[in-house]
Amino acid sequence: MKKNLLLLALAFAFLQANAQKFDKMDKSPMDRAYYPANAALRTFEKTDAKKKAAIPKIRVTYSRPAKKGRKIFGELLKFNEPWRIGANESTEIIFMTDVVFGGTDIKAGRYSLIAIPEQDQWTLKLNTLLDGWGNYGYDASLDIASITSPIQNSKKVIEHLSMALYETSEKTIHLKIGWDSTFATFPIQLK
Numbered sequence: 095m096k097k098n099l100l101l102l103a104l105a106f107a108f109l110q111a112n113a114q115k116f117d118k119m120d121k122s123p124m125d126r127a128y129y130p131a132n133a134a135l136r137t138f139e140k141t142d143a144k145k146k147a148a149i150p151k152i153r154v155t156y157s158r159p160a161k162k163g164r165k166i167f168g169e170l171l172k173f174n175e176p177w178r179i180g181a182n183e184s185t186e187i188i189f190m191t192d193v194v195f196g197g198t199d200i201k202a203g204r205y206s207l208i209a210i211p212e213q214d215q216w217t218l219k220l221n222t223l224l225d226g227w228g229n230y231g232y233d234a235s236l237d238i239a240s241i242t243s244p245i246q247n248s249k250k251v252i253e254h255l256s257m258a259l260y261e262t263s264e265k266t267i268h269l270k271i272g273w274d275s276t277f278a279t280f281p282i283q284l285k
Contacts, residue, residue, distance in 0.1 A: 122157040122181035129153075129259035129267050149190075151284060152267060154207070156185040158254040159273075166274035167211055176219075176229050177209045179271060180255055184208070184226040187269075194283035195220050198239035208232055209271070216278045217242045218269075243278045251275055 128134055129152040136148035159181040164170050171177050179185040184206045193200050196218075206224055210217040220239040223231055255273040262268050265284040270277060 120157070120182065122159040124182070125156060125158050125257075127154045127156075127257040127259050127269075129261070131259065151190050152193075152259055152269075152282065153188045153190075154185065154257050154259065154269065155188075156255070156257060157181040157183065158256070161251065161253050161274055167276055168213065171211055173212050174210060176232050176234075177211060178226075178228050178232075179207055179209045179257075182227065184223075184228065184232075186224065187220070192285040194285065195239040196241035199285075200239060205238075208237075211245075215242055215244050216271075218271075218278075218280045241280045243280050245276050245278050248272055248275050248277055252277070 126134070128150050130148055130150070132139075132148045133150035133153070136145050136150075139145045139148055157180040167173070185208075186204060186206050188204045189200060189202045191202050193202075198220075200220065204224060206221045206226060208219045208221055208229070210219070218241045219234075219237045221232070222236045222238060223233055226232065252272045252274060256271075258270045259267055260270070262281070267282045267284060268279045269282060270279045272278075
């Protein structure tokens with residue numbers, strides 16, 4: 095009887111282990127950009143002051159598709175159409191403090207980002223719909239703020255969609271988004 099129970103338990107464990115397969119590696123892995131950039135590593139700072147200075151104020155989570163020889167803007171991504179700024183899930187931004195985004199006061203919280211690329215500028219929209227997949231659930235009536243910025247040409251091709259957050263002046267943070275040979279920067283004011 096004990097032998098049968100042991101065999102049954104082993105068979106059940108084997109079936110459970112095989113049933114819980116992991117997904118394959120995504121072609122567009124998820125990444126994060128922080129402000130300050132060292133926020134994720136703040137526990138390694140040597141002093142309390144440096145640890146405090148590295149407390150995150152903004153975090154962007156996005157997927158990083160590759161160019162793979164394709165022409166991105168105007169072809170893969172049509173001009174004047176909403177774009178989730180990446181692949182897979184919608185790109186999300188978390189403000190850990192109140193900010194000003196495109197002249198609009200925004201409370202600390204979690205939001206999605208949508209871009210409308212045009213030939214010479216991008217409009218970045220802050221939206222309240224969360225946990226979306228691509229643009230499929232995008233609802234423009236849930237946009238709460240926007241910033242329009244001229245595009246710039248990159249000296250080097252940016253193979254994978256990339257984002258960075260950096261300070262340009264006291265309490266002014268820029269979100270830089272680049273892919274292919276194009277990038278744009280969007281100012282965000284910390285309150």
